[in-house]
Structures are given as structure tokens and as C-alpha cells.
Amino acid sequence: MDAAPATTIARLHALLAKDFELEPAALRPETRLEDLDIDSLRMIEILFSVEDEFGITVPAEQAELRDRVKTVGDLAAYVDTLVAEQHGAGKEG
Amino acid sequence: MRRVAVTGMGVISPLGNDKRAFAASLAAGRPGIARLAGKFHERLASPVGATVAFDGEKHFPAPQLRMLDRVSQFALAAASQAVAEAGAVFEGLERARAGVFVGTGMGGAQTADDGYYTLYAEGSDRVKPFSVILAMNNAAAAWIGIEHGFSGPNLTYSTACSSSAVAIGEAARRIASGETDVMIAGGAEAPLNFGTLKAWDALRTLASVDPGDASASCKPFDRKRSGLVLGEGAAMLVLEDWERAMARGASVLAEVAGYGLCTDATHITRPSVGGQAEAMRRALDAAAMDAGAIGYINAHGTGTQANDAVETAAIKQVFGAAAPRIPVSSTKSMHGHLLGAAGALEFAAVILALRGGVLPPTINLRDPDPECDLDYVPLVARAGVQIDAAMSNSFAFGGTNAVLIARRPR
Numbered sequence: 149m150d151a152a153p154a155t156t157i158a159r160l161h162a163l164l165a166k167d168f169e170l171e172p173a174a175l176r177p178e179t180r181l182e183d184l185d186i187d188s189l190r191m192i193e194i195l196f197s198v199e200d201e202f203g204i205t206v207p208a209e210q211a212e213l214r215d216r217v218k219t220v221g222d223l224a225a226y227v228d229t230l231v232a233e234q235h236g237a238g239k240e241g
Numbered sequence: 242m243r244r245v246a247v248t249g250m251g252v253i254s255p256l257g258n259d260k261r262a263f264a265a266s267l268a269a270g271r272p273g274i275a276r277l278a279g280k281f282h283e284r285l286a287s288p289v290g291a292t293v294a295f296d297g298e299k300h301f302p303a304p305q306l307r308m309l310d311r312v313s314q315f316a317l318a319a320a321s322q323a324v325a326e327a328g329a330v331f332e333g334l335e336r337a338r339a340g341v342f343v344g345t346g347m348g349g350a351q352t353a354d355d356g357y358y359t360l361y362a363e364g365s366d367r368v369k370p371f372s373v374i375l376a377m378n379n380a381a382a383a384w385i386g387i388e389h390g391f392s393g394p395n396l397t398y399s400t401a402c403s404s405s406a407v408a409i410g411e412a413a414r415r416i417a418s419g420e421t422d423v424m425i426a427g428g429a430e431a432p433l434n435f436g437t438l439k440a441w442d443a444l445r446t447l448a449s450v451d452p453g454d455a456s457a458s459c460k461p462f463d464r465k466r467s468g469l470v471l472g473e474g475a476a477m478l479v480l481e482d483w484e485r486a487m488a489r490g491a492s493v494l495a496e497v498a499g500y501g502l503c504t505d506a507t508h509i510t511r512p513s514v515g516g517q518a519e520a521m522r523r524a525l526d527a528a529a530m531d532a533g534a535i536g537y538i539n540a541h542g543t544g545t546q547a548n549d550a551v552e553t554a555a556i557k558q559v560f561g562a563a564a565p566r567i568p569v570s571s572t573k574s575m576h577g578h579l580l581g582a583a584g585a586l587e588f589a590a591v592i593l594a595l596r597g598g599v600l601p602p603t604i605n606l607r608d609p610d611p612e613c614d615l616d617y618v619p620l621v622a623r624a625g626v627q628i629d630a631a632m633s634n635s636f637a638f639g640g641t642n643a644v645l646i647a648r649r650p651r
Contacts (some may be wrong), residue, residue, distance in 0.1 A: 169305075
């Protein structure tokens with residue numbers, strides 16, 4: 149888990165900047181998603197792209213997601229958790 | 242009852258993507274029909290259609306575009322044109338007294354087709370995240386309401402080929418009754434995906450491709466007519482309370498003078514002379530016009546064996562001895578059959594004919610069917626014709642007959 153977050157954040161930055169026209173400068177780990185105008189609908193679309201990018205399946209429970217993912221950093225950490233769960237440590241998809 | 246003015250018009254069509262280009266193509270008798278090129282289209286019995294040259298990326302930012310099926314893109318673009326032409330329509334407007342009525346037969350058909358392809362052909366377990374929002378039938382109307390902040394009634398009419406004539410007629414009624422002051426009304430359709438085309442193929446109602454010239458495949462009223470050609474696009478109007486339009490000094494394109502609606506209630510596809518005639522009579526009654534006041538009829542004129550003969554008989558029944566003197570044309574010969582958007586696009590053509598004095602032709606009509614013996618303005622447009630009122634016919638599978646009458650502003 150040590151080095152992975154930076155990589156994950158970088159990949160998220162690229163994805164958010166490219167597909168969602170978000171300014172990379174605004175995408176700091178502490179940036180709150182709601183401050184990026186990412187509402188529940190936009191979040192669904194982002195998760196779809198995240199699934200493609202990281203080769204994972206994001207579970208469907210929206211409530212858990214809402215509690216757990218409030219910032220860009222939260223999203224990166226959540227992705228790392230799912231990658232670890234679904235691909236096993238060191239076998240990132 | 243209040244009078245209803247048309248104060249704006251927007252067109253996205255196989256004949257051009259604004260009303261000027263559309264009018265120019267109609268006047269030139271220019272076909273928008275061509276052989277379809279697509280991944281699967283050679284598997285169609287009749288790979289011909291009337292497509293719109295439209296690049297969504299030029300109209301919408303990428304994040305919004307991903308939420309818009311092609312049908313909603315057309316609808317929004319046409320509505321924006323109409324609103325722009327209507328000028329200061331928003332000034333002093335109570336948004337709760339402004340609404341949006343859109344007709345569409347198949348809604349987000351492209352999205353549905355894409356989703357099925359992903360699931361069944363590609364074997365994926367995921368479809369696009371916004372598939373529901375893209376495909377839902379009321380998406381086009383909803384987006385227009387959001388774009389312009391109209392918080393009055395927002396309704397989607399789906400009566401197949403008369404959908405948008407119904408939408409315009411019903412919108413005019415809301416204004417006439419005093420319930421609303423301004424409406425955006427029209428239709429949109431984007432049915433040229435493989436699955437939808439195959440479904441129409443299966444019904445054996447599509448025209449066979451003309452071997453010499455694919456653009457001439459739709460031949461309404463001709464002895465050699467072999468069916469309809471599907472088209473895509475949208476047409477939207479801004480309708481406004483007449484007094485309000487006058488008070489703000491708006492330029493009025495036409496008056497929605499009459500709307501006639503009835504249902505065959507006999508057969509799911511077969512047209513009926515009685516039903517079509519009744520809808521025309523009701524429109525004339527609503528306009529308080531004699532049949533003699535109509536200077537041009539834009540026919541439903543699909544180019545199917547059944548429609549063109551039945552519609553001709555219905556026109557004769559309503560207009561009697563005057564029928565042979567009234568120019569009747571099918572602009573579907575050029576722009577194809579836009580299904581749920583057909584009524585709106587053809588009502589736009591009627592308004593342009595009223596204003597420009599140019600009656601659009603029925604192209605490809607070289608050998609009239611003996612059963613079709615009216616003046617169909619064959620092959621070339623007729624210019625310099627002053628008319629005060631004109632009719633647009635829309636007759637649908639399911640039996641919903643809708644007729645609109647436009648009158649020159651006075």
C-alpha cells in the first residue's frame with residue numbers, strides 16, 4: 149500500500165482530467181468531490197471509468213460509497229482497497 | 242380561446258441544420274436521402290435513409306454529451322435555434338407558465354441498440370452508466386425544459402408518426418386555453434441504428450433502393466412507389482400567446498390556426514379514409530375555415546402503397562370539387578420519414594411555404610398512380626404562390642390522425 153496511492157492518484161487525475169474536463173490543478177487529494185461539482189450522477193459515471201481503468205468492480209452499495217468517499221484522496225484509497233481485494237497484493241490489474 | 246403565434250423555429254434535418262438551409266433544399270427539390278453506410282448496414286434489405294450531418298461534439302461539452310442520446314442532441318439544438326429566433330420571449334415570462342411538449346416515436350433508440358450490442362454481441366456485463374437517462378422517451382423534452390428553465394408542463398407524446406403534430410397541437414391548446422403563455426413544441430427522432438432499421442425491414446414497409454439513384458428511393462404517389470425511407474432530425478417551434486407576442490413586438494412567423502385530432506380505432510397499421518378525413522375536418526372546424534381557404538397541403542405522403550391512395554381519397558372527401566386545384570406535396574420524398582419528428586418538420590415546411598411563397602415539390606414523381614390524381618407539385622417547387630393558410634397531415638400507426646393548419650399572420 150505504500151507506493152500505490154501516488155500512482156493511483158496520478159491515474160485518477162489523468163482520468164478525471166480527460167473524461168470529465170476537470171482541471172488537474174484542482175485535483176488535490178484533499179479536494180472534496182462535491183466542490184468539483186461531482187454529484188451522485190456524475191459519480192456513477194466516474195466509477196464506470198474507474199472500473200475500466202483499474203480492472204475492478206465497484207460494489208453497487210451507494211450508501212457505503214457516500215460515507216467512505218468524500219475527497220479525491222478517499223477515492224484513490226478506496227480504489228486501492230478494491231484493487232488489493234480483487235487482484236491480490238502486488239498483482240495490480 | 243386565445244390565438245397562438247409561432248415566434249421561433251429550429252430545424253435539424255437531412256435537408257440542412259437550420260430553417261434557411263431547410264427552406265433552400267425544399268425549394269431546390271434537393272434529396273437528403275442516400276445509401277446508408279454503416280458497420281452492419283449491408284445486412285439490411287433496404288440500406289437507404291435520410292441522415293443528418295451533425296457532430297454533437299460541436300454543440301455540447303463532452304460531459305453533457307455523454308448524457309444525450311442523438312435524439313436529445315437534435316432536440317436541444319433545434320430548440321435553441323427556435324428560442325434564439327423568438328428573441329425577447331423570456332422577458333417578463335413567468336417560467337411556470339411556460340412548457341415543453343415533444344413528440345418522439347422511439348426516443349433514445351440508439352442508446353438501446355448500443356446497449357444490446359454491448360451485452361449480446363460483445364458479451365460485456367456492463368452497459369453505459371447513463372443508459373436509462375439517455376434512452377428514456379421523455380429525455381429530449383426534459384433537457385429542453387432544463388436548458389430554458391421552463392417549469393410548466395413538460396410532456397412527451399408518442400403516437401408514432403403523428404407524435405410531434407400532436408405535441409404542437411396540444412401545446413397550442415394549452416396556450417389557447419390560457420394555461421400557459423409560451424411553449425416549446427416539436428419533435429425529434431433518431432432511428433437510423435441497425436436494430437431499428439431491421440425492425441422496419443421486417444415490417445416490409447421500407448422502400449427498396451432505387452437501382453439507378455439511391456437518393457430517389459422514396460416516390461410518394463408514384464406508380465412505382467415501394468415504401469417509406471426513414472429519416473432523422475428534429476424541428477422545434479416557440480409558440481406564444483398571440484397578444485403577448487404582439488405586445489412585445491415579436492416577429493410572428495405564422496398562427497397555429499387549427500388542430501384536428503381523431504383516432505381510427507380500427508386497425509393497428511392500415512390507414513382509413515374516414516379517419517384521415519375526419520382529422521382534416523376537425524382542423525378546419527377548429528380554424529373556423531372553409532376548405533377553400535387552404536392553399537397548400539403538406540401530405541403525410543409516406544410513399545407506401547396504402548397511405549398515398551388512402552390519403553388522396555381522404556383529401557377528395559374533405560375538399561370535394563376543390564381538391565384537384567389544391568397543391569398537395571410530400572416533402573418526405575426529400576427528407577424521408579422522420580416518424581415522431583415528421584409532423585413538426587413538415588409543419589415547419591408549411592410555415593416556410595406560407596412565408597416564402599414557395600411550395601415544395603414531391604420529387605421522384607414521374608409516373609403518377611391512377612389512384613393518386615391530385616396536384617402533387619411534381620418534381621419542381623412552385624414559386625411565387627401567395628397562400629394564406631396551409632395544412633399539414635400526420636397519420637400514424639396506431640391510428641392517431643393529427644392535422645395542423647397554419648395561417649399567415651394578420
